[in-house]
Amino acid sequence: MNRILIVAEHSAGRLNPSTLKCVSCARGIPDSEIAVLVLAADGAAVATEAAALAGVTKVIRADHPANAHPVAAVLAPQVVAAAGGATHIVGPSTTFGRDLMPRVAALLGAPQLSDVMQVEAANRFRRPVYAGNAIVTVEVPAGRQVVFTVRVASFEATGAATTPASIEAVSLAFDVPAHTRFVSVSAPSSDRPDLQTATRVVSGGRALGSVENFKLIYRLADRLGAAVGASRAAVDAGYAPNELQVGQTGKIISPALYVAVGISGAIQHVTGIKDAQIIVAVNKDPEAPIFEIADYGLVGDLFALLPEIESRL
Amino acid sequence: MRKVMVCVKRVIDYNVRVRVKPDGTGVVTDGVKMSINPFDEIALEEALRIRERGEASEVVAVSLGPDDAQQQLRTALAMGADRAILVKHDSAVEPIVAAQAFMALVRQESPDLVLLGKQAIDDDAAQTGPMLAALWGRPQATAASKVETRGETLVVTREVDAGLEVNEVDLPAVVTVDLRLNEPRYVKLPDIMKAKKKPLDVTDFAALGIAAHEQVRVLKWDPPAQRQKGVMVKDAAELVETLKKKGLI
Numbered sequence: 001m002n003r004i005l006i007v008a009e010h011s012a013g014r015l016n017p018s019t020l021k022c023v024s025c026a027r028g029i030p031d032s033e034i035a036v037l038v039l040a041a042d043g044a045a046v047a048t049e050a051a052a053l054a055g056v057t058k059v060i061r062a063d064h065p066a067n068a069h070p071v072a073a074v075l076a077p078q079v080v081a082a083a084g085g086a087t088h089i090v091g092p093s094t095t096f097g098r099d100l101m102p103r104v105a106a107l108l109g110a111p112q113l114s115d116v117m118q119v120e121a122a123n124r125f126r127r128p129v130y131a132g133n134a135i136v137t138v139e140v141p142a143g144r145q146v147v148f149t150v151r152v153a154s155f156e157a158t159g160a161a162t163t164p165a166s167i168e169a170v171s172l173a174f175d176v177p178a179h180t181r182f183v184s185v186s187a188p189s190s191d192r193p194d195l196q197t198a199t200r201v202v203s204g205g206r207a208l209g210s211v212e213n214f215k216l217i218y219r220l221a222d223r224l225g226a227a228v229g230a231s232r233a234a235v236d237a238g239y240a241p242n243e244l245q246v247g248q249t250g251k252i253i254s255p256a257l258y259v260a261v262g263i264s265g266a267i268q269h270v271t272g273i274k275d276a277q278i279i280v281a282v283n284k285d286p287e288a289p290i291f292e293i294a295d296y297g298l299v300g301d302l303f304a305l306l307p308e309i310e311s312r313l
Numbered sequence: 314m315r316k317v318m319v320c321v322k323r324v325i326d327y328n329v330r331v332r333v334k335p336d337g338t339g340v341v342t343d344g345v346k347m348s349i350n351p352f353d354e355i356a357l358e359e360a361l362r363i364r365e366r367g368e369a370s371e372v373v374a375v376s377l378g379p380d381d382a383q384q385q386l387r388t389a390l391a392m393g394a395d396r397a398i399l400v401k402h403d404s405a406v407e408p409i410v411a412a413q414a415f416m417a418l419v420r421q422e423s424p425d426l427v428l429l430g431k432q433a434i435d436d437d438a439a440q441t442g443p444m445l446a447a448l449w450g451r452p453q454a455t456a457a458s459k460v461e462t463r464g465e466t467l468v469v470t471r472e473v474d475a476g477l478e479v480n481e482v483d484l485p486a487v488v489t490v491d492l493r494l495n496e497p498r499y500v501k502l503p504d505i506m507k508a509k510k511k512p513l514d515v516t517d518f519a520a521l522g523i524a525a526h527e528q529v530r531v532l533k534w535d536p537p538a539q540r541q542k543g544v545m546v547k548d549a550a551e552l553v554e555t556l557k558k559k560g561l562i
Contacts, residue, residue, distance in 0.1 A: 072453060072455075073453060094474050096474070098431075098439050098455065101443075102441075102442075102444045103444070103447045103453065105440070105444065111529050112440055129436050130325070130435060131331075132537055133333075133340075133536075134535070135537055136535075137531070137535070138530065138531050139530045140528055140529055178483075179451065180482050180483075181482075182480060183480060183481055185473065185475055185476065185477070242472060243472070243474065249492055257562070274540055278559070295543035296546055296552060296556070297544070298546050298548070305549050308550075313553065313562065
């Protein structure tokens with residue numbers, strides 16, 4: 001029997017969709033029981049949400065005032081305390097999981113696999129390396145406790161359970177470290193869909209040319225009910241904030257529709273979007289590499305084409 | 314702050330298009346340009362700036378890798394590190410082993426701050442920094458885009474999915490750095506000459522009391538699945554029409 005412990009990611013009393021992807025990934029591990037660990041100041045709502053997910057056997061809820069913000073040095077010892085009999089300790093490969101899980105692995109003395117994109121067996125997984133230019137199949141010794149992070153773009157969100165799982169409230173023994181203090185986090189910049197989980201994404205590249213022109217991307221996105229993304233070049237040029245960056249050094253996403261506007265298609269950008277179902281590219285250069293991977297390509301001046309596309313929606 | 318230790322990894326240069334060997338045993342490395350992992354280069358630049366502001370007195374660059382990694386350490390010295398240490402080990406190791414090796418150097422060097430990249434662009438594991446912090450029992454601040462020193466405390470702005478998060482960490486601490494932290498300086502020829510005279514010590518796992526146990530076995534390397542090239546549409550009308558027909562908008 002494989003006993004899987006998933007560390008829930010949440011904020012403002014809501015479960016992050018990344019956790020739904022982790023559950024899907026974990027369901028691919030044969031012969032398993034899936035527990036979701038909710039570490040929060042008050043985890044009632046998040047625990048209820050987690051218990052309603054298909055595939056979840058049990059929710060472990062550990063409330064502590066120190067869990068008001070996700071600080072890895074505070075959370076890691078609690079994950080370790082809850083990981084006793086677990087064979088797999090799992091978190092999302094988001095900035096939350098990438099911060100926390102290696103700290104957990106080192107405390108447990110367990111090996112970690114980052115960005116698992118496919119489960120082949122309980123101890124065999126596939127993951128990308130070299131910015132997605134190679135995929136490795138890796139194996140840990142059978143029965144060895146392992147920590148891994150889930151490449152969320154590679155999995156569908158798990159659905160709703162027919163009957164909710166049980167919620168067990170526990171008190172985990174750990175020393176609250178005083179050496180690390182949360183100060184602040186910037187508020188979400190808009191009420192647009194979240195880039196990481198949106199079904200549609202419109203991204204702009206360097207060809208937009210200015211912050212002012214980048215508003216065209218926001219406008220098209222709003223018409224489509226889409227999230228806004230940006231290439232690294234556009235972010236580096238200051239046209240868009242970094243949290244909108246799509247690519248190997250930004251977010252790796254898998255929307256149903258991805259519209260790349262004025263993006264040439266550097267390998268590092270393509271790495272972030274190649275799991276999208278449909279890619280649309282608008283670019284004035286017919287030789288742009290983005291057209292090599294786009295399902296639909298349109299060559300032309302974006303400043304003429306965007307208003308025209310909008311007018312036809 | 315007295316001493317900053319910076320971990321630099323020798324990796325295939327980020328401009329090289331990495332290819333999987335036809336026999337699936339790895340990626341092509343013969344005749345390929347090697348460089349300092351770009352994230353580690355940013356970490357080194359930050360350490361140098363901290364020293365240049367008078368907030369630290371010494372920058373030690375350390376690496377774990379084959380003898381050839383001395384080249385990357387010489388580059389680090391040319392950029393301005395005061396001295397360097399190579400933990401010589403010929404085969405690739407898992408991040409936890411790298412963290413153990415750096416922990417051994419931490420015990421030896423007692424740095425006030427360890428800086429390194431948020432990930433290396435070869436294995437993309439993003440584990441070594443937090444693992445080192447855990448082994449050390451000290452704070453970590455990952456994916457830093459701004460680092461400010463306030464006495465014995467660092468105020469670190471981190472790039473997180475939601476935007477920017479600010480944490481305060483007491484020294485000593487481990488900070489992993491993101492792209493936007495700074496732009497590394499170019500190395501000038503006289504600095505390369507000067508770097509040749511700077512101390513570069515070589516040690517190994519045996520001397521540090523580390524065992525390179527393998528827990529994760531790589532069975533196979535595959536090239537990624539390729540997307541098929543699609544179709545070109547002639548104008549905006551055809552594009553919108555097609556997407557509507559497919560039910561995508």
